[in-house]
Amino acid sequence: MLYLTRRERFSAAHKLWREDWSEEKNFQTFGKCSNPNWHGHNYELFVTVKGNPDSETGFVTDLSAIGQIMKQEVIIHLDHKNLNLDTPFMKGKMTTTEVLVIEIWKALDNKIKSIGARLHCVKVQETENNAVEYYGN
Amino acid sequence: MLYLTRRERFSAAHKLWREDWSEEKNFQTFGKCSNPNWHGHNYELFVTVKGNPDSETGFVTDLSAIGQIMKQEVIIHLDHKNLNLDTPFMKGKMTTTEVLVIEIWKALDNKIKSIGARLHCVKVQETENNAVEYYGN
Amino acid sequence: MLYLTRRERFSAAHKLWREDWSEEKNFQTFGKCSNPNWHGHNYELFVTVKGNPDSETGFVTDLSAIGQIMKQEVIIHLDHKNLNLDTPFMKGKMTTTEVLVIEIWKALDNKIKSIGARLHCVKVQETENNAVEYYGN
Amino acid sequence: MLYLTRRERFSAAHKLWREDWSEEKNFQTFGKCSNPNWHGHNYELFVTVKGNPDSETGFVTDLSAIGQIMKQEVIIHLDHKNLNLDTPFMKGKMTTTEVLVIEIWKALDNKIKSIGARLHCVKVQETENNAVEYYGN
Amino acid sequence: MLYLTRRERFSAAHKLWREDWSEEKNFQTFGKCSNPNWHGHNYELFVTVKGNPDSETGFVTDLSAIGQIMKQEVIIHLDHKNLNLDTPFMKGKMTTTEVLVIEIWKALDNKIKSIGARLHCVKVQETENNAVEYYGN
Amino acid sequence: MLYLTRRERFSAAHKLWREDWSEEKNFQTFGKCSNPNWHGHNYELFVTVKGNPDSETGFVTDLSAIGQIMKQEVIIHLDHKNLNLDTPFMKGKMTTTEVLVIEIWKALDNKIKSIGARLHCVKVQETENNAVEYYGN
Numbered sequence: 136m137l138y139l140t141r142r143e144r145f146s147a148a149h150k151l152w153r154e155d156w157s158e159e160k161n162f163q164t165f166g167k168c169s170n171p172n173w174h175g176h177n178y179e180l181f182v183t184v185k186g187n188p189d190s191e192t193g194f195v196t197d198l199s200a201i202g203q204i205m206k207q208e209v210i211i212h213l214d215h216k217n218l219n220l221d222t223p224f225m226k227g228k229m230t231t232t233e234v235l236v237i238e239i240w241k242a243l244d245n246k247i248k249s250i251g252a253r254l255h256c257v258k259v260q261e262t263e264n265n266a267v268e269y270y271g272n
Numbered sequence: 273m274l275y276l277t278r279r280e281r282f283s284a285a286h287k288l289w290r291e292d293w294s295e296e297k298n299f300q301t302f303g304k305c306s307n308p309n310w311h312g313h314n315y316e317l318f319v320t321v322k323g324n325p326d327s328e329t330g331f332v333t334d335l336s337a338i339g340q341i342m343k344q345e346v347i348i349h350l351d352h353k354n355l356n357l358d359t360p361f362m363k364g365k366m367t368t369t370e371v372l373v374i375e376i377w378k379a380l381d382n383k384i385k386s387i388g389a390r391l392h393c394v395k396v397q398e399t400e401n402n403a404v405e406y407y408g409n
Numbered sequence: 410m411l412y413l414t415r416r417e418r419f420s421a422a423h424k425l426w427r428e429d430w431s432e433e434k435n436f437q438t439f440g441k442c443s444n445p446n447w448h449g450h451n452y453e454l455f456v457t458v459k460g461n462p463d464s465e466t467g468f469v470t471d472l473s474a475i476g477q478i479m480k481q482e483v484i485i486h487l488d489h490k491n492l493n494l495d496t497p498f499m500k501g502k503m504t505t506t507e508v509l510v511i512e513i514w515k516a517l518d519n520k521i522k523s524i525g526a527r528l529h530c531v532k533v534q535e536t537e538n539n540a541v542e543y544y545g546n
Numbered sequence: 547m548l549y550l551t552r553r554e555r556f557s558a559a560h561k562l563w564r565e566d567w568s569e570e571k572n573f574q575t576f577g578k579c580s581n582p583n584w585h586g587h588n589y590e591l592f593v594t595v596k597g598n599p600d601s602e603t604g605f606v607t608d609l610s611a612i613g614q615i616m617k618q619e620v621i622i623h624l625d626h627k628n629l630n631l632d633t634p635f636m637k638g639k640m641t642t643t644e645v646l647v648i649e650i651w652k653a654l655d656n657k658i659k660s661i662g663a664r665l666h667c668v669k670v671q672e673t674e675n676n677a678v679e680y681y682g683n
Numbered sequence: 684m685l686y687l688t689r690r691e692r693f694s695a696a697h698k699l700w701r702e703d704w705s706e707e708k709n710f711q712t713f714g715k716c717s718n719p720n721w722h723g724h725n726y727e728l729f730v731t732v733k734g735n736p737d738s739e740t741g742f743v744t745d746l747s748a749i750g751q752i753m754k755q756e757v758i759i760h761l762d763h764k765n766l767n768l769d770t771p772f773m774k775g776k777m778t779t780t781e782v783l784v785i786e787i788w789k790a791l792d793n794k795i796k797s798i799g800a801r802l803h804c805v806k807v808q809e810t811e812n813n814a815v816e817y818y819g820n
Numbered sequence: 821m822l823y824l825t826r827r828e829r830f831s832a833a834h835k836l837w838r839e840d841w842s843e844e845k846n847f848q849t850f851g852k853c854s855n856p857n858w859h860g861h862n863y864e865l866f867v868t869v870k871g872n873p874d875s876e877t878g879f880v881t882d883l884s885a886i887g888q889i890m891k892q893e894v895i896i897h898l899d900h901k902n903l904n905l906d907t908p909f910m911k912g913k914m915t916t917t918e919v920l921v922i923e924i925w926k927a928l929d930n931k932i933k934s935i936g937a938r939l940h941c942v943k944v945q946e947t948e949n950n951a952v953e954y955y956g957n
């Protein structure tokens with residue numbers, strides 16, 4: 136079993152904010168991430184798939200095909216977007232990195248299967264100090 | 273003459289947008305950076321000062337003092353903020369990285385002088401592929 | 410289950426040295442790391458915790474809370490310190506990166522539990538070429 | 547159990563190409579990686595070994611010993627070489643990163659055992675966006 | 684005056700080799716870079732242009748336009764190519780990084796002028812340890 | 821004129837400390853860098869030389885020759901050493917990065933001339949946030 140990791144990047148705005156909470160409670164809970172006027176990040180998305188190499192090509196799967204799926208299924212909805220307002224799969228959800236990796240997993244899982252590999256890990260690096268990983272359960 | 277560089281970071285939202293232009297013209301000119309709902313970046317700010325080392329301390333100036341000035345004069349107005357809406361020294365200005373480095377220079381110049389050094393360069397790295405530098409004229 | 414990783418950094422001096430060995434045996438075993446006058450590193454500490462996201466906040470736990478625990482329990486004893494002489498939890502121990510990750514784990518484990526998460530991995534990157542990870546057993 | 551990772555680097559040429567296929571089929575399958583005149587990369591090789599720390603030295607094993615084995619068994623055959631033409635353990639094989647990590651594992655496994663550690667993972671980073679990991683089965 | 688830097692990447696094969704020299708002399712002069720079967724690198728190309736920001740847009744020039752010129756004029760001839768055999772502007776030349784930055788400058792200079800900016804610096808990073816810069820004279 | 825930059829690394833201990841000052845005054849001036857028991861860093865040394873490319877070889881000068889000079893003249897005295905106690909060219913001097921770049925310049929200048937290039941810049945990166953450059957006057 137081999138594990139292939141592909142990185143794609145996106146630059147997005149977001150805020151951590153519950154509409155049903157006061158500004159004070161939002162600030163107490165989410166700190167500077169609750170700025171009502173948004174803030175943003177250069178996110179790095181690492182998708183790891185697993186599989187066995189094909190005896191003819193030596194490929195598990197073409198990593199650029201993984202990149203294409205990442206772009207079509209998630210990056211197009213994330214890059215130069217507002218995660219709270221513009222991203223279909225984040226609508227009505229908290230835009231923490233935790234929720235983001237779970238939703239990205241859901242958006243990619245079947246598409247990865249359709250090219251003969253299996254999704255192993257979705258990792259999002261939000262800043263050089265913070266990252267979250269999800270393995271599907 | 274020695275050149276000291278200090279890095280600080282900020283995560284901010286912005287958009288490239290002229291209110292006196294139509295959405296179409298904004299999009300034609302600024303592309304995906306004109307998303308009305310904002311996007312954002314992890315910016316890296318590199319400030320370079322120059323001076324001669326003190327014979328007693330071996331310091332041109334304490335680099336952590338430079339860091340303090342950067343935080344008090346600019347980072348506090350940039351980090352987890354919206355550059356178009358929240359940053360006093362960007363009000364009414366285009367929030368391109370070009371304009372940003374000039375305004376950061378203006379915000380820092382006198383303060384750097386006041387601790388006995390001279391501002392040499394303000395550099396902002398917007399993404400791993402794009403950066404802008406300004407040397408004061 | 411989600412895995413959150415927080416990075417903090419510390420700059421420290423140390424040497425690999427057994428007092429009950431001769432200088433020759435120390436040098437034979439530990440090479441240049443046995444320099445009696447010490448050497449040092451910019452260490453990077455990556456702490457990974459695991460847990461489930463809270464349905465209200467979307468947080469497993471606030472990553473900046475993890476950062477605070479890291480600073481209070483370990484970084485304060487490591488940064489700009491001598492690992493052999495100044496660090497309480499390394500007293501009388503070899504200051505290899507192997508021993509360091511185990512002792513950092515012990516210093517963090519209960520505190521991480523107390524904020525509702527579980528410690529998953531302690532990783533220390535000593536140089537760009539060398540790193541050690543510990544998963545608690 | 548502790549996990550130690552050592553990085554070494556190599557710069558090599560290769561192409562993805564089957565002699566028993568036409569140039570067209572090679573290009574269809576491998577894209578720009580099938581350029582008949584070769585292309586190349588700065589590869590990063592990360593080898594992770596596992597073991598328990600020695601009570602006297604605090605070492606699982608000397609990481610520079612791992613580095614030596616990596617150099618003698620694999621880097622010498624990879625650095626400034628053509629993976630298709632010059633590397634004994636890649637002869638007659640596809641030079642995908644997938645096949646490469648498996649062959650590097652085979653070349654290292656016994657040597658790592660001989661210094662009292664166990665091979666845990668071989669990872670090759672081909673570009674800043676693409677990496678492959680192998681855990682031995 | 685502002686300085687904008689855009690990074691693009693290319694993966695290429697090359698060798699340092701003079702046909703009018705013996706293999707011995709090539710090896711004596713160029714060391715492992717003279718491997719007859721080629722080797723390769725992940726090169727990073729940094730192009731810096733200078734100019735004044737437009738008062739309406741806040742742009743010196745659109746950095747993605749710089750990226751487009753870099754791709755059309757040079758990257759297309761360098762990426763997944765053999766610098767000695769495939770790159771028109773390197774034909775018959777030594778493929779040292781020194782010669783490469785000069786030829787990239789020549790290939791870009793007029794195109795950069797045509798979008799209203801001036802070329803300031805071409806930098807190529809060959810490995811994490813080696814880089815060459817050229818300022819046009 | 822071309823500019824070639826070579827990076828080498830060293831891991832060293834040091835402290836900022838004047839023997840003719842009290843511990844209090846040392847701490848007031850140098851903060852945590854004055855820890856009597858030392859601290860340390862992974863320093864990165866970037867040496868830039870300038871010259872014209874040779875018409876036969878395409879080299880300004882062999883970058884590995886620059887690396888050799890760096891190793892023999894400075895790295896050997898810095899790596900796994902104590903800058904205050906072990907480094908001949910730092911004896912009796914403050915071990916700030918400012919003083920270090922000047923002394924490294926003096927140690928390299930003539931040797932670089934002897935291989936037909938000219939020293940342009942010595943840069944030392946002390947941490948990911950702090951760096952100092954010196955251009956010889």
